[in-house]
Amino acid sequence: MKAIVLIGMSGVGKTVKGKKLAKKLNFDFVDTDELIIEKNKMSIEDIFIRFGEEYFRKEEKEVFKRALTKKNCVISTGGGIILDKDNITLMRSEAVVFFLYDTLDNICNNLKNSHIKRPLLNTKGDLFSQLSNMSILREKLYINACHFKIDLTNKNDETIFNEIIDNY
Numbered sequence: 072m073k074a075i076v077l078i079g080m081s082g083v084g085k086t087v088k089g090k091k092l093a094k095k096l097n098f099d100f101v102d103t104d105e106l107i108i109e110k111n112k113m114s115i116e117d118i119f120i121r122f123g124e125e126y127f128r129k130e131e132k133e134v135f136k137r138a139l140t141k142k143n144c145v146i147s148t149g150g151g152i153i154l155d156k157d158n159i160t161l162m163r164s165e166a167v168v169f170f171l172y173d174t175l176d177n178i179c180n181n182l183k184n185s186h187i188k189r190p191l192l193n194t195k196g197d198l199f200s201q202l203s204n205m206s207i208l209r210e211k212l213y214i215n216a217c218h219f220k221i222d223l224t225n226k227n228d229e230t231i232f233n234e235i236i237d238n239y
């Protein structure tokens with residue numbers, strides 16, 4: 072079976088949901104950020120600080136390409152995976168792509184409760200307007216990249232996973 076790729080805004084829950092979904096399907100699970108951290112032996116924050124975003128995007132592209140060769144696998148991605156056109160072309164041809172959507176209010180709350188530092192977002196500043204600006208730039212890319220959009224708003228995991236599995 073083709074890989075399942077989860078895309079969507081930073082903080083929407085791609086990693087948490089992806090792990091649970093993989094368990095439910097008895098699939099492997101990989102997360103592009105985690106692969107980059109393992110490869111570089113450094114946090115995402117430190118990679119941005121030491122080498123910059125361009126380096127991070129190159130690493131992201133490389134680990135993603137390799138992850139896509141796997142079958143029976145759920146791949147959670149970083150929110151910016153769709154900024155690279157090749158990533159979009161590849162995910163659409165090699166996998167089934169689900170865009171996880173939620174309201175910016177819910178995403179804001181998730182991010183405020185997360186211990187992971189996102190270098191492109193300042194959680195101490197006005198997070199809602201930062202996310203809003205980001206989603207204006209990215210929403211169309213998520214829509215174009217995905218095969219299916221899954222609205223997480225007011226749904227429990229069971230409903231969300233059934234929706235994904237039904238469309239897979």
Ligand code: S3P
Binds near residue numbers: 079081082085148149
């Ligand atoms: C990014 C999102 C992050 C991580 C990096 C860049 C982005 O992943 O890949 O900080 O450009 O939106 P999450 O989507 O898991 O936060």
